[in-house]
Amino acid sequence: MFTILEKRDLADKICEYVFEAPLVAKKARPGQFVILRLDEEGERIPITLADTDPKTGRIKIVVQAIGTTTNRLHCFEKGGAIADIIGPLGTPTHLDGFKKAVCVGGGVGIACIHPIAKELKAMGVQVTSIIGSRCKDLVFFEDEMRAASHELIVTTDDGSYGRKGLVTGPLAELLQGADKADVVFSVGPVIMMREVAKATKPYEVKTYVSLNPIMVDGTGMCGACRVSVGGVTKFGCVDGPDFDGHQVDFDLLMKRLAMFKEMEQQSLGLWQKEGCKCHK
């Protein structure tokens, strides 16, 4: 069992959790994730490590409630415990050899881009971060991201906070000029990552996107996480989650993410009817 040491509301339906998971904390590198399972009835779901501390053995994750598992998790309070956390999984983000980076985080992906920006800055790379949300209420990790970057740009779709519009607006500006960024890292909704890759393509700036296919084991055993990159099938959980954004088949990813839509809605409906059974 893994006990929730801290729980904090970050924004509407977005919560931060701190767990004690020493094995994971000791080994984790930016870009890696864990798979967690709440209890005997639970599904295995992948969640990115938002922060880790090898000294205290603590890990931090940020979760947005969208379906059954993520909503069920939000009913757990500090002191509650979940059945399983396994990790760190996936290949760490490739960070070496860059001078100037742009880190783009959208929605809950802001939490996922955080360890990448933090590590790049520590390595002496010039980091500009762009974080985007739908509206002011969904902006979070602003302080954390400011500390992890040399420059931070916040955007909201509706203009209720920071710059109005999508992350690709400021991104395009950063890709111009002689001393433009030599790499872009992007984590967020699939459509955002697709647009980021589209925006960087004309400038031929290396662009890494962190894909979020449906996973089961997360260890390379089932192939549920198949993605197509440069026309070749890859396993998202072991070959990724980071891939070259200019080579990813985003259309396939979106179709595959919708594979269990009806059943997910049935499951969520049932959960909503039964209500939140709190795990304390």
Place this chain on the structure above:
Amino acid sequence: MPQINFKRVPTSERDPKERARNFEEVNLGYTAEQAIEEAKRCLQCKNRPCVAGCPVEVYIPEFIKLISEGDFKGAIAKNKEKNNLPGICGRVCPQESQCEAKCTLGVKGDPVSIGKLERFVADQEIKDGVKAPEAPVKNGLKVAVVGAGPSSLTCAADLARMGYEVTIFEALHKPGGVLSYGIPPFRLPRNIIETEVNYVKNLGVQIKMDVLIGKSTTIKELFDGGYKAVFIGSGAGLPSFLNIPGENSNGVFSANEYLTRVNLMKAYKFPNFDTPVWLGKRVAVVGCGNVAMDSVRTALRLGAEKAMIVYRRTSNEMTARVEEYHHAQEEGVEFNWLTNPLEILADEKGRVTGMKCVKMRLCEPDASGRCRPEPIPGSEFTVELDTVIIALGTSPNPLIAQTTPELKTAKHGNLIVDDKYQTTMPGVFGGGDAVTGSATVIQAMGAGKIAARSIDEYIKAK
């Protein structure tokens, strides 16, 4: 001299129509009377040919004699001297090509039903309440075991009996390996796995879940942590695909994914359990081994109206157990022999709508001795489907070898070991599917047994 009885006592099975719709165990096993009657058929051959057919050398005539005398407790104790997992082996061993293939009675009639008798004594013990084994005296030496499949469980149990402090590290959240995530409950009920894993735990073996060796920690770090030797029983979990167009469509699954969703995650109890599974009405399973049989029979149980096997060879070349093939036939599975998939078709949402196939014919045997199939020109056709399950076999997961440069592997990623099951890294042993590629439960257990002995010798020699 009592009369030799050439006919085996049959076990009863659930009605195919009824059982094909639920996950209850198909075979009901022997009653005590039936078991005694069957056990009495055994000739107690002096040269014990049956034992030579068993990879773990179970005391076959001995335990069967005790059954014939009605001493079930004695029989299970005798069996367990060699076999740590009798309830599992009695159900899933391919007995017809192992112990029973060598039985003297098989020359003129039915061999003794060794597997069913083994299952009987294991089940009888569960009914009576399994006696926890006496905890062995510890020698204070630590051994690490990677994976909690049958090879690892056997190796760990044998080492614990010798006094070692054994810790198993398992990536998934449940022990058992393929027994838990692959083989469905209608062939191997979950309480049997639980009971037999508990037996191993009661010998003092610790099982740590949610640890992926190679990621959470490495082999080298295990040695740094005081483990004197390591056994790798990580299995062959990496699924193969066909590499044909359309294979990433929604509704195409590796058998591993399909079975893991159903068996490990209990998707057949959705929505009471959170994990969904694709409920196909017209399902094709590509391949014809045990994994394919389990997948196609699972599809029926999830409500398929049509469930078929697509195989490029014929029933003569299939690798599935005969018993399972018959079960599948009885339950209404359709078999398409000499058929090879060319392309999977999908609609605009990416959902499977069908599969384009070609008819094959057999030519002269290839290196493996099986007849090589080749396509018949112009015989292409399309079947309407909503689900395709790929059951073409698996190879060892490369993760541990990738993170341990000292470990050398052969083609397909199989760990290279010597005759003592030691890998190319001193103190690291390996066995089961990780070494052989997909094989059988009992072969994996046999390897675990020998490796346990080698580990003991290795540590004592140091």
